[in-house]
Amino acid sequence: MFIEPRVGNRHNASRRGWIEVVCGSMFSGKTEELIRRLTRARIARQRVEIFKPSLDTRYHTEDVVSHNAARIRSTPVAVASEILLLAAGSDVVGIDEGQFFDSSLVDVCQQLANSGIRVIVAGLDMDYLGRPFGPMPDLLATAEYVTKVHAVCVCCGEIATYSYRVVANESQVMLGETDSYEARCRPCFLEGIQAKAPAPETHSTATH
Ligand SMILES: [Zn+2]
Numbered sequence: 183m184f185i186e187p188r189v190g191n192r193h194n195a196s197r198r199g200w201i202e203v204v205c206g207s208m209f210s211g212k213t214e215e216l217i218r219r220l221t222r223a224r225i226a227r228q229r230v231e232i233f234k235p236s237l238d239t240r241y242h243t244e245d246v247v248s249h250n251a252a253r254i255r256s257t258p259v260a261v262a263s264e265i266l267l268l269a270a271g272s273d274v275v276g277i278d279e280g281q282f283f284d285s286s287l288v289d290v291c292q293q294l295a296n297s298g299i300r301v302i303v304a305g306l307d308m309d310y311l312g313r314p315f316g317p318m319p320d321l322l323a324t325a326e327y328v329t330k331v332h333a334v335c336v337c338c339g340e341i342a343t344y345s346y347r348v349v350a351n352e353s354q355v356m357l358g359e360t361d362s363y364e365a366r367c368r369p370c371f372l373e374g375i376q377a378k379a380p381a382p383e384t385h386s387t388a389t390h
Contacts, residue, residue: 184215184329197298201291203280203321205307206331208345209365213278215331216304220276223300228273232256233265235282237355262287265294272299280305281315282355288320309354310347310363312371333365337373344371350378 184202204215224230236258256276259265262283269275275294280287280303287303294301307322307330309315322328335342342365349362356362366374 184219184327199295199298199300200327201295201321201325202300202302202327202329203318203325204302204304204329204331205318205322207308207333207343207365208306208360208363209333210331210342211333212304212306212331215329216276216278216302219302220274223274229271230274230276231269231272232276232278233259233268234278236260237282262290265290269294269299274300274302277301277303278305280321281307281309281318283317285317285320287317288324291321292324306345308344310345310356311375312344315354335367335370336364337366337370340367340370342367342370344368346371346374 184204202219204212204219206212220230220232232255234256256278257268259268263286265275265277277283277287277291282305291301291303303321303325305318305321306315307318330343333342334340344366346364346366347356347362348364351362
């Protein structure tokens with residue numbers, strides 16, 4: 183479990199900000215972990231703001247909703263730069279579904295942290311093909327604290343790090359039902375990818 187290094191500096195003249203990233207596959211509990219950290223800050227009467235990309239409208243447009251239905255009010259934003267304007271006066275800024283923002287999210291998080299704000303970003307580290315997703319790799323490189331949470335492989339019960347897409351759709355961003363995905367470990371993910379690949383052409387070696 184992640185233990186915050188320091189969370190209260192309201193009485194400290196030199197405010198210090200930093201960046202935390204919570205990443206992992208689908209069904210790994212990223213959003214639950216984000217909500218856990220934000221809720222505890224809010225209980226301590228810190229000013230907390232939560233943002234998410236407006237394209238993620240799977241559930242309710244103004245809630246960051248995790249799959250276990252723990253929910254917390256959030257503000258949908260179209261572009262990362264909006265967060266800079268809306269986060270003024272916050273102690274803690276949470277950002278969910280970070281992978282859906284463009285690369286400017288990295289600079290936005292840096293500016294927030296430089297101005298003394300604790301920034302917590304949750305997001306998918308890899309897309310459905312196992313490729314680093316959106317601004318997440320750059321955020322992982324620039325964050326002070328990184329937590330990679332894991333799911334459980336639906337095929338074998340091992341620790342899962344991949345989001346395997348069970349339906350045929352080749353767009354990187356596919357919003358919709360979570361039942362279009364399965365959490366899978368590396369071998370089970372590879373097995374699924376290979377099973378989906380078109381069969382290699384068979385060339386006859388016989389001479390006619
Ligand atoms: Zn497995």
